[in-house]
Amino acid sequence: MARYHIETYGCTSNRGESRQIERQLRDGGHHPVDGPENADVAILNTCTVIEKTERNMLTRAKELDEETPGDLVITGCMALAQGEEFEQAGIDAEVLHWDDVPEHVRNGECPTTTPDADPILDGVIGILPIARGCMSDCSYCITKRATGKIDSPPVEENLKKARALVHAGAREIRITGQDTGVYGWDDGERKLHVLLERICEEIDGTFRVRVGMANPKGVHGIREELAAVFAEQEKVYNFLHAPVQSGSNDVLGDMRRQHNVEEFVEVVDTFDDHLDEWTLATDFIVGFPSETEDDYQQTLELLEETRPEKINITRFSKRPGTDAAEMKGHGGQIKKDRSSEMTDRKMSVVGAVYESMVGTEREILIVENGTDDSMVGYDQCHRKVAIPGAESDGVERGDFVTCRITGHNTVYALAELA
Known part of the structure; x- marks a missing residue:
């Protein structure tokens, strides 16, 4: 062994x-x-x-x-x-x-089950990869060479895995994949909303489900169904990660992202219609080779229009073997300046969200130990909340607690037990 x-x-x-x-x-x-x-x-x-x-x-x-x-x-x-x-x-x-x-x-040995063969990550967080691969062909992405086209196991198989996670002690199931929004596409029908509904209705227990990255094109085709499941199922976090990458349709075309800005906005509008409060997470690439100053300004405008609460900003870098690597790019200073400005906008948007939470009461699922005596968890919108002194008060990972938001540190809230 x-x-x-x-x-x-x-x-x-x-x-x-x-x-x-x-x-x-x-x-x-x-x-x-x-x-x-x-x-x-x-x-x-x-x-x-x-x-x-x-x-x-x-x-x-x-x-x-x-x-x-x-x-x-x-x-x-x-x-x-x-x-x-x-x-x-x-x-x-x-x-x-x-x-x-x-x-x-x-090395050819026969499997022998051992007592510690559990599927839990970090004690109470279970990771559920529902599929491998995607349906995209982005001009800058090298990961596609590793993962290939979408390969979706049946809903029943993923349901069985989710049930095993809950029975093993998971209180938060994180559904993952290169593009969760196209789960089932290879079988002719996108089924993410079906899987979510069945996990929530057929698995006993107290837990939450977070949906991982789903490209806007895949979500767009099932936006009504998916938003309805989010609204109807309390176990699903009101959180969607849909990476738009640019606010310019010209750049999205050069990136071969398949979606356009209007489709991304339609996804956001649909979730706004169904949910009183939710978190939009998205990604932006700044300094793509064909990104002009006007394209960049359109991206800033999209950020302000949609107000995503979680934003990942990446400076474009050439990946060997990709089509974008052959394009004449920008100098490092341009990418640095654009990244810096967008980061400032990001912090302003995110800070405003956490400021709006101050004074409200929230139910928090505790998932990890914080610094010193604090515990850390997430509210229904998967917004991060730290509770100083909670460990001394007997709070443990996996607990649901009610707390009052007392302040924030721009990217997470501070709270006290109610």
Whole structure:
């Protein structure tokens, strides 16, 4: 039986892949150890979303190659999209698809279930990858080379996994995927809303469900159905992550994002119609090669119009093998200036949201320990709330508590138990 050490970088979906790898390893009788120096095999689950991340992955792979006395296995998006980079860097490792990692480590051994083979992440947060891949062909994205087209397991299979998570102790289920909005598309019908409704109505227990990244095009076709499920099912967080990337249709066309600005706004308007209060999360890429000053101003205008409460801002970086890498780009200063200005706008919008919460009472699901004696959780809109002193008051992860919002720190609220 092998001792393994695993490190995961990147998105929640990647973390879900690592949990699946770990569960299969534990089912095979293998067990985790602290630190690569104590492992028979070290596993690096990589990300490659931007150039800086790629450099960090190569650096960490070299370090693990030196620190691990046993084998090194590299998987994840960079491994699948740019596996040759590791060999060229002189790193001695097996580069494998996520699905192939457990079998490689097990080396043909028969699975033997062990008591610690549970699917829970961080105690009360369960990760549920509902599908792999997407239906997009973005000109700047290298991850597509790793994940391929959407591959959707049946609703019944994902329902079974969600039930297992709840029975194992999950109080928050995070539904993940490269694009959750197109779940079921490969079978001819988008089924995200169907899956959510069945999880909420057919699984007993007290828990919440958060929907992970869903591209606007996929959501647009089921926006009415999806928003209705959000409104009707209390177990679903009123939270949607729909990355628009630009406020200019010209740039979206060059990005091959499939949606346009009007469709994104229609999604937002539909959720506004169905929900009194909800969180819109989105992503913007600044400094795309074809982004003019006017295009950039349109993006700022879209930010102000839709007022997303969670915003990820990324400066464009060329990814090898993508079509956008062949385009003549902007200098670093332009990208830096635009990113800085947009970040200031972001902080203003987000800060205003948390300021509006002050004085209200909220039911919070506690999911993690904070600093010192505080506990951290989320309200119905998946807004982050820290409660100083809650640990001393006996609050534990997985508890639902009522609290009064007393202040904020721009990107999260502060509260006291009611």
